[in-house]
Amino acid sequence: MKIYHRKIKRSSRGELLIDDDKLFSQVIKKQRGEGCEIHFGTKCDRVGNMHLLGKASHPRLRYCPENIVRACWFGAHFWTHHDSENDKAVNARKRILEIKGFQTWGELKDHLLKIEAMAEKHTNFYLNMKKAQLEQELKGA
């Protein structure tokens, strides 16, 4: 018996998330500049959006600017995922508190959780609306 493999097709939801992630990164970059916010500069490699509260556990904060810092991968972001006690991770957290204007990580987290409690569920409808909104923001509207 022959097994037919269906061509792998991304769900429309997967495509929407990819599109929205890309647009959201561009909007944050437009607002905050090219550089890494952790190290005050443009010398860092692979600078991108770092979510303070992770996307998997906090999906409604995926496109929340307050939950984002622009951080380089090997100078900051990587360590917060893989070794939170590493100096680079410790420094990143300290700098994030400065950027966000909080004294402790607990206060920052509480603040973000309050935003999450009011945030909408990211249905496909929401993701489509978000896409249009982000496109407008990029155009400068």
Ligand SMILES: [Zn+2]
């Ligand atoms: Zn950096």
